[in-house]
Amino acid sequence: MKPLNMLVAGVGGQGILFASKIFFDAAMAKGLKVMGAETHGMSQRGGSVVSHFKMGDQTSSMVIPGTADVLLALERTEGLRNLEFLKPGGVYLVNAPDLSHVPAAVRSHFESTGVRAHFFDADRHALAEGKPLTANLYLIGYLSALPEMPFEFAELKEALTRLSAPAVVEANLKALANGFEGARK
Amino acid sequence: MTDPNRKTMVLLGNEAVARGLLEAGCQLAMSYPGTPSSEILPAFIRFAKSEKIDVYGEWSANEKVAFEEALAASYTGKRTAVIMKQVGLNVAADPMMSSAYTGVRGGFVIICADDPGPHSSQTEQDTRMFGLFAKIPVLDPATPDEARRMLPFAFDLSERYELPVIVRPSLRVCHGRESMTLDTPLVLDRKADFQKDPHRWAATPHYRLLLHKKLNEKLRAVSDEFESNDTWNFVENGGAKSNLAIVAGGMPYATIRDILVDRGVFEKVPVLKIGTPYPFPRKMIEGFAARYESVLVVEEPDQVIEMQLSERKGVMGRGDGTVPDEGELTAAVLMDVLGKVLGKTGVIDEPWAGQNDARDVVAGLELAVRPTSLCPGCPHRSSFYAIRRTFGKKGIYTSDIGCYTLGLNLDAVDTCLDMGAAISMATGFYHAYKRDKGEIPPIVATIGDSTFYHGGLPALAGAVYSDARYVLVILDNLVTAMTGMQPTLALGGQADGSIGNKLPLEDACAGLGCRFVRVHNPYDIEGMKALVQEAHDHCREPEGRVAVVIARHPCLLHEKKRSTPVVRVDVTGECNGCALCRTTFECTALSVGPAIPGKENRFRTVIDRRICADCGECALVCNRGAIVVVEGKNG
Known part of the structure; x- marks a missing residue:
């Protein structure tokens, strides 16, 4: 099992805490040591939110800049804001229809540091299903299809099943599966 | 080997503290909410319920009240705790200073969360420093699990020396998450048994001197005990041949350790981790430091370990500017510090390259900072709008600590100092202008419902008594919103979810002698404008007094069933x-x-x-x- 450092960045109300709970649960099911933290400003709603997730033998709950294997951006500006956490060769996955919003300076930074940038229009897919709040799950499904991730799709699916309220479990699992399929297309 | 009967769970730092309270046999806990400490008390009650352990948890009127209640309960022999954020300790400073002298009977632990940054506080004050000032031992956890494990030790220490003990988790410990293997809760069946001892519990100055002498003796004994404690104070890589060593405590220790490991230089640098910064285990720390040419001290938010060192030669830290003297010691900040120090002392040959590249790229993007603002639909916005439109630029607007400090975005907040100050400062402004015998500008104080009970009551008594004339708007959203929706005294909501005695705001204001006390829904902006004008007119009439408008509308984030129509x-x-x-x-x-x-x-x-x-x-x-x-x- 490889260690994993991951950041989930977005704005309040996007389900960032729930997203990181899925990874905590999946890691715990494997008996792994996990740490993490959620950071946000004074605003109750609409402010920047970042969730740190660390798996493996570490001491601090916060990801050290330059060491995140994965930066999951639920919102594009918040993704860019947290770029310093991503390690060279890390995975950047952003909730967007394409990468045209990524400024040139960032593209060349990606190239020079070997960052693998992915995009997935989770908002559009989630909205089309009438479940705009499941965009986070589309992106996690997408992530689980990437070879860099130490979790199998099935492991995340089990974690999501354990964490979902009965009324929404079906819609949640569908969103996760749709994201997974989206990555394989 | 882990015991299969012990559960492993991921807990938030504040939940870990709460769990530690149960594992230490804490029977009563009092608290006032404040970021980053607010989740501790609810978790204490929740965990106790699920373990079927009978405890008492209370949201108190303020931190001073919480402290005195919990201390008295400790006098009966029970194990008790008081929980607050760092600026709350300023409010509780009076009983705290005195309690060091009287001491305690049942274990009594002060849990006080610091906020380096500051992220949601008015100061970056260091509670460890308060420990020095008050002569109370301080324990400083570096991780959520260490915070949990420290609590049984803290209660045991408190009981053995009959002293209060401070446990100081900082923001990142409080809000960090960690998987941990839990210990069994300790169930103490201690009955309240207050033993009268007036020379101690009601000591006059003569006896206070004797108590002070006793306190100093206790501290020397605790310091001796800390000298040999290798659970909270320990050396890593003691055998490494190095010119440089690091002394670190709290969250910065955890951050430094992860950076050193990530950069592959962990084995090269001896690190002394300090979990007991006061009373200072001097021989141990100075003996360690003397073995190295240079010592880097890393702690936050102030220098406490560094300041207590008697030999400063070769010491790098806040004193010589190596470590920034304000702001949070984030991983980014500590990487800069370490990169420079390790280069200077020859631990690494070349400065760390590339660490700032991404930061520079992002800085060049000039990304818009998300403004901190009242939530859409917040009833406070309508109140502030009505106040500002009524009195305009010439009004003086004193405000207070809470969501509504953000009324400054609407130019309706001119001052924000500390809990309750909106009212006393409005009184001060009034008297200062009144001395000039000219026109006194309209003065409007705004304060939240919970803050009013916390620090506003004596201030309002003072305003009525000294005949100050201004408008007091109590922004009543029926909950303590900013810190995560704790109940307020007005509605009688208790920490365990039950409803106790209610204390309506209007009764309190009338009881304190206010004659103009009106309740209004701020969503009616025109009505609010007319009402604050009427209140102003009343307070400036010959027979007028400070006039109170209670702007009542539930917080939209809290309200489960919406009381207003969708518009x-x-x-x-x-x-x-x-x-x-x-x-x-x-x-x-x-x-x-x-x-x-x-x-x-x-x-x-x-x-x-x-x-x-x-x-x-x-x-x-x-x-x-x-x-x-x-x-x-x-x-």
Whole structure:
């Protein structure tokens, strides 16, 4: 099992805490040591939110800049804001229809540091299903299809099943599966 | 080997503290909410319920009250705790200073969360320093699990020396998460048994001197004990041949350790981790430091370990400017510090390259910072709007600590100092202007419902007594919103979810001698304007007094069942891009739309449907009538 450092960045109300709970649960099911933290400003709603997730033998709950294997951006500006956490060769996955919003300076930074940038229009897919709040799950499904991730799709699916309220479990699992399929297309 | 009977769980730092309280046999805990400490008390009650352990947890009126209640309970022999954030300890400083002298009987632990940054506090003060000042031992956990494990030790120490003990988790420990293997809760069946001892519990100055002598003896004994404690103080890589060593405590220890490991130099640098910064285990720390040419001390938010060192030669830290003297020691900051120090002392040959590249790229993007703002639909916004539109620029607006400090975005907050100060400062402004015998400007104090009971009551008594004349608006959203929706005294909500005695705000104000006490729904902006004007007129009449307006409307984030109708608004072609709504009403759901043709720098207002709360208040604001109600009805 490889260690994993991951950041989930977005704005309040996007389900960032729930997203990181899925990874905590999946890691715990494997008996792994996990740490993490959620950071946000004074605003109750609409402010920047970042969730740190660390798996493996570490001491601090916060990801050290330059060491995140994965930066999951639920919102594009918040993704860019947290770029310093991503390690060279890390995975950047952003909730967007394409990468045209990524400024040139960032593209060349990606190239020079070997960052693998992915995009997935989770908002559009989630909205089309009438479940705009499941965009986070589309992106996690997408992530689980990437070879860099130490979790199998099935492991995340089990974690999501354990964490979902009965009324929404079906819609949640569908969103996760749709994201997974989206990555394989 | 882990015991299969012990559960492993991921806990938030504050939950870990709560779990530690149960594992230490804590029977009563009192608290006042404040970020980053607010989750501890609810978790204490929740965990106790699920383990079927009988405990008492209370949201107290303020930190001083919480401290005195918990201390008295300790006098009966029970194990008790008081929980607060660092500025709360300022409020509780009076009983704390005295309690070091009287001492305690049952274990008594002060849990006080620091906020380096500061992220949601008015100061970056260091509670460890308060420990030195008050002569109370301090324990400083570096991780959530260490915080949990420290609590049984803290209670045991407190009981053995009959001293209060401070446990100081900082923000990142409180809000960090960690998987941990839990210990069994300790169930103490201690009955309250207060043993009278007036020379101690009611000591006069003569006996206070004796108690002080005793306190000093206790501290020397605790310091001796800390010298040999290798659970909270320990050396890593003691055998490494190095010119440089690091002494670190709290969260910065955890951060430093991860950086050293990540950079592959962990084995090269001896590190002394300190979990007991006071009373200072001098021989151990100075003996360690003397073995190295240079010692880097890393701690936050102030220097406490560094300051207590008697030999400063070769010491790098806040004293010589190596470590920044303000702000949080984030991983980014500590990477800069370590990169320089390790280079200078020859631990690494070349400075760490590339660590700032991404930061520089992001800085070059000039990304917009998300403004901190009242939530869309927040009833406080309507109150502030009505106040500001009524009294304009010439009004003096004192405010307080809570969500509503953000009324400064509406130019309706001029001061914010500490809990309760809105009222006493309005009194001070009034008396200062009154001495000049000229026109006294309108003065409006705004304070939240919970803050009013916390620090506003004596201030209002003082205002009535000294005949200060101003408008006091109590922003009553029926909950302590900012810190995570704790109940307030007004509604009688208890920490365990039950409802106790209610203390209506209007009764309290009338009881304190206010004759003008009116309740109004701030969503009725025009009515609010008329009412605050009437209140102002009343307070400046010969027979007037400080006039109270209670602006009552539930916090929209808290309200489970909405009490107001959904009012959907839209912006018509009448919008001329004057931006009055965006600047004076300042709702984040009013966003900048397309440019107005032919008008330079003028942009239409558009409603951001993702965050709009459908309160309809902005329709009352546009003076061209360009924001219209398309569904529902205002008022």
